[in-house]
Amino acid sequence: MSDFKVSGDIARLLRAAHEVIAHAYAPYSGFPVGAAILTVSGEVFAGCNVENAAYPLGSCAEAAALGVMVSAGGAQRLRAALVLTAWPAPSWPCGGCRQRLQEFMEAEAMVYAVGREGEPVGMPFARLLPLAFGANDLAPRSS
Ligand code: THU
Numbered sequence: 001m002s003d004f005k006v007s008g009d010i011a012r013l014l015r016a017a018h019e020v021i022a023h024a025y026a027p028y029s030g031f032p033v034g035a036a037i038l039t040v041s042g043e044v045f046a047g048c049n050v051e052n053a054a055y056p057l058g059s060c061a062e063a064a065a066l067g068v069m070v071s072a073g074g075a076q077r078l079r080a081a082l083v084l085t086a087w088p089a090p091s092w093p094c095g096g097c098r099q100r101l102q103e104f105m106e107a108e109a110m111v112y113a114v115g116r117e118g119e120p121v122g123m124p125f126a127r128l129l130p131l132a133f134g135a136n137d138l139a140p141r142s143s
Contacts, residue, residue, distance in 0.1 A: 009038055009080060010112060010120055016046040017084035017114075020061070024048035024086075028055060034084040035061035035093075039075035040106065062097035066104065078104045082112040082120060090115040098129040 013036040021034030028051045036046040047064025062081065070076065081101055085091045090113035093101065101111070105125045112120035126132075 010082065010122075012036075012044050013038055013080065013082035013112065014084070014114065014120065016044045017082050020046040020048045020065075021084050021086065024061070025050045027051060028053070028058070032086045033061035033091075035065040035097075036082045036084075037062075037065045037069060037078050037101075037104075038080040039069065040077040040079055041075040043069075043074045045069040045072065045074055060094060060097050060100075062093055063100055066100055069104075076104055077106055078109055079106055080110045080112065081105070081125075082114065084114050086116055088115050088117040090118070090121055092123070092128060098125075099132070101125065102129055102132045102134055 016036035017034035021032050024032030024034060026032045026049055033049040034046060036044055038044055045065050045068045047061050047068050049059065049061045050064065051058035083091065083093055092113050093111065109125045110122050111125050111128055112122050114120040
C-alpha cells in the first residue's frame, strides 16, 4: 500500500469516527461505537451502533458505515476501516462485522482500533479474518 497516506488518512477516519460516535444509540450496553471507512477513491463514510430494546436487533457501527457507503453510491472497495470505542482501551470489530467488512476490503486493507485514550492501533485485515469466506467461494470452479 505504497500510496497510503498513513497519517492523513487515519486522521480523517478518526475525525469522522469522532463525529459519528456522538450519535451512537447505545442505551442498553452503554458502549458507543463509531466506525469510519476509507474507499480506494479517497471517500470516507461513517456510522454508529444503533441498539434496540429487543437486544438482538441492534446493529453495529461497521454495518451502519457500510450501509452509508452503499446507499451513497460510493466506491465499494475499501483501503481501511477504523473503529472508535468510548472506553479507554481499543476494541477490534466483532466477528460478524469482520465478515461484513470482508465483502468490501481490498487484500491489503488495514483496520485501526482506537479507544478513548491512546493512538489508533493498526492491523492488516487479513490477520483479523484469515481464510475468509467471500465472493470467490461462490464462483463456479472445478475443485
Ligand atoms: N458493537 C459495534 O458497533 N461494533 C463491533 O464491532 C462490536 C460491537 C456494538 C454493538 C452493541 O451496540 C455494543 O457495541 C455492545 O456490544
